[in-house]
Amino acid sequence: xxxxxxxxxxxxxxxxxxxxxxxxxxxxxxxxxxxxxxxxxxxxxxxxxxxxxxxxxxxxxxxxxxxxxxxxxxxxxxxxxxxxxxxxxxxxxxxxxxxxxxxxxxxxxxxxxxxxxxxxxxxxxxxxxxxxxxxxxxxxxxxxxxxxxxxxxxxxxxxxxxxxxxxxxxxxxxxxxxxxxxxxxxxxxxxxxxxxxxxxxxxxxxxxxxxxxxxxxxxxxxxxxxxxxxxxxxxxxxxxxxxxxxxxxxxxxxxxxxxxxxxxxxxxxxxxxxxxxxxxxxxxxxxxxxxxxxxxxxxxxxxxxxxxxxxxxxxxxxxxxxxxxxxxxxxxxxxxxxxxxxxxxxxxxxxxxxxxxxxxxxxxxxxxxxxxxxxxxxxxxxxxxxxxxxxxxxxxxxxxxxxxxxxxxxxxxxxxxxxxxxxxxxxxxxxxxxxxxxxxxxxxxxxxxxxxxxxxxxxxxxxxxxxxxxxxx
Numbered sequence: 001x002x003x004x005x006x007x008x009x010x011x012x013x014x015x016x017x018x019x020x021x022x023x024x025x026x027x028x029x030x031x032x033x034x035x036x037x038x039x040x041x042x043x044x045x046x047x048x049x050x051x052x053x054x055x056x057x058x059x060x061x062x063x064x065x066x067x068x069x070x071x072x073x074x075x076x077x078x079x080x081x082x083x084x085x086x087x088x089x090x091x092x093x094x095x096x097x098x099x100x101x102x103x104x105x106x107x108x109x110x111x112x113x114x115x116x117x118x119x120x121x122x123x124x125x126x127x128x129x130x131x132x133x134x135x136x137x138x139x140x141x142x143x144x145x146x147x148x149x150x151x152x153x154x155x156x157x158x159x160x161x162x163x164x165x166x167x168x169x170x171x172x173x174x175x176x177x178x179x180x181x182x183x184x185x186x187x188x189x190x191x192x193x194x195x196x197x198x199x200x201x202x203x204x205x206x207x208x209x210x211x212x213x214x215x216x217x218x219x220x221x222x223x224x225x226x227x228x229x230x231x232x233x234x235x236x237x238x239x240x241x242x243x244x245x246x247x248x249x250x251x252x253x254x255x256x257x258x259x260x261x262x263x264x265x266x267x268x269x270x271x272x273x274x275x276x277x278x279x280x281x282x283x284x285x286x287x288x289x290x291x292x293x294x295x296x297x298x299x300x301x302x303x304x305x306x307x308x309x310x311x312x313x314x315x316x317x318x319x320x321x322x323x324x325x326x327x328x329x330x331x332x333x334x335x336x337x338x339x340x341x342x343x344x345x346x347x348x349x350x351x352x353x354x355x356x357x358x359x360x361x362x363x364x365x366x367x368x369x370x371x372x373x374x375x376x377x378x379x380x381x382x383x384x385x386x387x388x389x390x391x392x393x394x395x396x397x398x399x400x401x402x403x404x405x406x407x408x409x410x411x412x413x414x415x416x417x418x419x420x421x422x423x424x425x426x427x428x429x430x431x432x433x434x435x436x437x438x439x440x441x442x443x444x445x446x447x448x449x450x451x452x453x454x455x456x457x458x459x460x461x462x463x464x465x466x467x468x469x470x471x472x473x
Contacts, residue, residue, distance in 0.1 A: 021235040028232040032159075032446030039442045042331065042427040046338045049382055053342050053351070061349035068349050076344015077337040083387050084336035086301065088329050090178060091432060093304040094137025095325035096318060098145060100311035107142065111149040117233060120154040121164055125226050128168030135304055136173035140429075143169050144436035148242070157239035162437045163447035164229045166430055170451070171221055173429075174420040175214050178300050180386030181394075181416040182208040185408075192387055194394040195408050203472075207409045213470040214413060217462045224458070225451060232450050240443070268314045280306035328435040335428060336385070343388045346379075355379060356396040363400065369410035369471070370464040372397045376418020377456065384428040386419055410463065410471035417459045424452035 021029075040048065050073075057064040097103060110127060114120040124146045132139025143165035151158050175182070184192035185203045196202050208214060234240075280302065312318040346352040355378060359371035376393060383389045393415050401411040423429050425448070427441050434441045 021238070022231070024231050025233070025235060028447060028450050029234060029238060031449045032443055035446035035449070036440070036442045039427075039445065042431055042441065043335060043338075045427065046335050046342075050338060050342055050345075053345050053382055057345055057349040057351045060354055061351040062354070063349045064351065065349075069345050072344040072346075072348025073341040074344070075348065076340040076342065078340075079344065080336060080340030080385070080388055083385070084333070084340070086298070087180075087336070087385065087387070088333060089301050090135065090304070091137035091140065091329060091332070092322055092325040093301055093308055094135050094139070095141040095328065095436075096321035097138055097304055097308040097311060098131075098141040099321045099324065100308060102311050104145070107145055108149060111146060111153065114150045114153050116154060117156050118230065120150045120156055120161065121226055121229055121233075124150055124161055124165045125168045125229070126222070128165045129172055129222055132169045133172040133176035134178075135300060136169070136176070136178045138304065139169050139173065139176075140433050141436060144433050147437050151242040155236075155239075155241045157234045158242040158437075159240060159439050159443035160229070160233055160447050162434065162439050163444045163451070164226070165437075166433055166444060166448055167225050167229070167424065167451040168222075169433065170420055170423050170429070170448075171218060171225065171455075174386060174416045174423070175209065175218060175413065177205070177209055179209060179416055181390045181412055181419075183300065184387060184390060185412050192390055192394065194390075194398040195412070198398055198402060199408070203409050203412065207472045208413050211409070211471070213410075213462075213467050217459065217466065221455060221458060224454060228450060228454055229447075232447065242438075268316045270313050273309045273312070273314055273318070277306050277310045328432045331431045331435070332428075335431070339383055339385055339428065340388060343383045343385075343392055346382065347392050352379065352392040353396050356393055360396065360400045363404060363406075365404040365406040366468045367464065368397070368401055368404050368406035369414040369467045370460065371414075372411050373414035373418045373459065373463040376415040377422045380419045380422035381426055384419070384423060384426045386416065389419060390415060405473070407468060407471040407473045410467040413471075414463045414467065417463065421452060421456040421459055424448040424455065 039045070054069050054073075057069055058066075061068075098107075107127075110123055114123050124143065127146045128139055128143035130139075131142035144162070147158070147161045147165045151161055173179070180192075182203075182205060184190050185195050186205050186208070187193055188196060188202055190196070193202060284299075284303070308321065309315075309318050312321060346355075356375050359375040360368070363371040372393070375397075376389070379389055379393055383392060390412075394412070397411050397415065398408065400406070401408050425445065427445060430441050430444060430448075434444055
């Protein structure tokens with residue numbers, strides 16, 4: 001008989017449409033029911049989105065011919081390979097770091113504080129926010145691990161808890177320290193730094209990620225989202241809690257087989273790892289002393305690589321952590337090229353320009369960040385990758401910002417915040433989280449729909465009223 005997995009998968013098949021509680025709880029319960037019943041598998045969804053994009057290109061794009069569509073589709077699939085590998089490395093290095101023994105012991109101590117639904121939500125949500133601000137891959141894994149550990153202690157709907165974790169992740173992934181757009185426009189020589197290409201300047205993180213007009217709304221959202229999730233928490237009769245017996249008490253990586261050979265000693269020697277870590281730290285110090293402290297995609301990956309090695313303590317342990325991380329990246333690796341194909345169709349046929357220009361024509365210097373945000377809400381559904389999305393929308397929004405004398409920083413981060421809100425409806429980024437947590441993606445997205453409604457309106461107000469007033473021009 002097959003042994004049960006140590007991950008308890010919560011079913012996401014639709015049950016009968018009966019929900020109790022307040023009006024808000026019943027409304028969200030109905031959304032969960034709808035998502036469970038009609039949403040296709042994420043891979044099927046990307047195929048459907050490809051078909052819709054091709055049809056829209058045929059109908060509306062200036063170069064929407066079958067040959068342009070096919071050529072753009074193939075080019076998009078192949079051109080995204082390098083960036084996709086960078087994004088997967090961020091996830092893998094974050095996963096490996098989160099699975100280091102000192103980090104896991106810290107997470108377990110924090111989860112021991114969960115005594116009820118409110119404490120469970122606070123631990124998962126705020127823990128996920130902090131980790132995601134530092135690195136999206138780290139935050140995705142930490143959020144899933146916190147949700148699983150807390151669910152063993154407190155009886156709550158597991159998909160509701162994972163949805164709160166995903167909302168916390170979304171809140172800071174696109175506007176935090178590993179934001180693809182913020183890092184791209186802060187990186188000299190980056191192929192995605194359209195601001196540098198147009199103006200020969202870069203926008204440092206101090207004017208985006210660490211600015212008050214980004215941090216302030218983010219902190220307000222960190223207050224509003226937990227209140228929303230407490231209001232929509234399913235009543236006990238409708239809740240689907242995880243079965244703690246299906247999760248081992250301490251999910252560990254495969255045990256190390258001791259080898260008394262020289263090779264075995266090298267694999268588990270901390271000296272080998274420390275030499276690499278020391279070299280990595282020395283390089284960062286040297287580089288930052290010469291050029292100033294700056295973060296780009298490759299630097300973020302490198303920092304988490306050496307941090308993971310440091311916390312694991314040996315090359316053998318780190319290799320096993322990376323191997324374990326690879327098991328949750330499968331669907332992501334499969335879907336990235338297909339979303340690259342969608343990006344290629346939109347770019348080659350001019351469909352992205354058509355969508356963007358609709359909003360740019362409505363804009364003034366003050367309102368361009370807002371309309372960039374609105375355009376991003378739509379484009380994200382077809383291109384969920386931050387960098388890939390920016391490659392499509394950036395070339396049209398930055399020239400518009402120059403022409404209208406709009407804030408480059410606010411216009412760029414308007415695109416990033418549109419990704420933030422729309423990702424609560426797009427299952428692409430939820431796939432690795434639900435794979436780690438062991439829960440159905442459809443039920444999770446039924447809850448995150450409520451987050452989408454709140455954050456889409458909230459950030460619309462931010463980019464209409466706040467960002468243009470306070471962002472650097």
